[in-house]
Amino acid sequence: MGVKERYARLPPLPPDVIRRLEGLGTLFQRHPVRLVYLFGSIARGDPRAADVDLAVLPEEGLSFRGLYADLSLALGTDRLDLLDLRSASPVLQQEILRTGRCIFARSEGERQTFEQRVRNIAREAQIRILAQACGFQWGLQPMGLRRDFLWSALLELDRVADALEPYRVLTVHDLETDLHRRWAAERGLLAGLTLVFQIADHILVARFHHEAETYEDLLRMLWQKGVITASLYDALRGAGGFRNILVHEYIRIDPARVVEFLGKAPEAFRRFAIEIREWLARLPEEG
Known part of the structure; x- marks a missing residue:
């Protein structure tokens, strides 16, 4: 998103933040999380990336505050946003899968099941979109x-x-x-x-x-x-x-x-x- 205000007073991301992200598997294992996706500007390879966006599918009992604190230490930055995938809209979930990548999965089967469910919902939504758009006489050009x-x-x-x-x-x-x-x-x-x-x-x-x-x-x-x-x-x-x-x-x-x-x-x-x-x-x- 093209908004720059949130981290204006914080130091920039560490130059080795990508390397640090790749080494988070052990940290995620310590927390009750099922899946973690990297998305946003860093996932797109934008050299001007201002923050780290992570979408988390939690297990019961996850403390987002505790996870945030550990991630902040491991990544060396507070330019960090955590998104709970359970509360994300189907639109946002689909965008995360389309533009981001999974950096942690408790199991490969769980990742595949989650991603298939998101795609199924997206396909159903597309049918509704086209039907209702005709009602508004929209030409989706x-x-x-x-x-x-x-x-x-x-x-x-x-x-x-x-x-x-x-x-x-x-x-x-x-x-x-x-x-x-x-x-x-x-x-x-x-x-x-x-x-x-x-x-x-x-x-x-x-x-x-x-x-x-x-x-x-x-x-x-x-x-x-x-x-x-x-x-x-x-x-x-x-x-x-x-x-x-x-x-x-x-x-x-x-x-x-x-x-x-x-x-x-x-x-x-x-x-x-x-x-x-x-x-x-x-x-x-x-x-």
């Missing part, structure tokens, strides 16, 4: 945009909004006393925000050839380019900072902020999906 990706991501965003709807009534007390509901709410918000920023980033890069400096810039530039309305931009302002809090400040997340965002997120996610579809429908078809 190549326009520099990956319309299949955008449509699939929008469908997933609708699903996240629906799943978050029951959590809108939660109070600060609910989150402080019920850890399971707190985790579910926070993971749901993160899943929705991740989709919003992935969609925004793809549109700005593929259609307008702009790379945003921050998550907030993604939203502002979508508004300035006429992709989303000013009212939707106002509703989503601050989402970039909140996303970073969800990712990087596990213990210090203020339940009041979570409750505040839960109250508006489902409707904001739905409006975002609607406005992106409407913008796509307005684009001229390319012959």
Whole structure:
């Protein structure tokens, strides 16, 4: 993703980070993890890579904080993002398999089973995408945009909004006393925000050839380019900072902020999906 703000104050990645990544097998064996995938800019071989993105399929009892701490020491950097594959959308799982690579598997059979399941879900989703796209009279013609990706991501965003709807009534007390509901709410918000920023980033890069400096810039530039309305931009302002809090400040997340965002997120996610579809429908078809 074309966002540079998260690690601006941290030292760059060690020059031997690839070598260190290749030697993590023993470390992963010590933790209850089943699969680990390297994805993102490092997996693509980008010499300008700013961080290490790892997608983890955990076993019961994994402490992501403990795994992060050990990885930080082994890799010599805090420029590290861990993604729980269980909470990743089918779209993101498929992208990880397509652009990344598995660097640890508890067993080869487990890796094959997981990857086949992701591909099966992707094929089923593609059928739904084409059927629903016809309903919107979309011509899925190549326009520099990956319309299949955008449509699939929008469908997933609708699903996240629906799943978050029951959590809108939660109070600060609910989150402080019920850890399971707190985790579910926070993971749901993160899943929705991740989709919003992935969609925004793809549109700005593929259609307008702009790379945003921050998550907030993604939203502002979508508004300035006429992709989303000013009212939707106002509703989503601050989402970039909140996303970073969800990712990087596990213990210090203020339940009041979570409750505040839960109250508006489902409707904001739905409006975002609607406005992106409407913008796509307005684009001229390319012959």
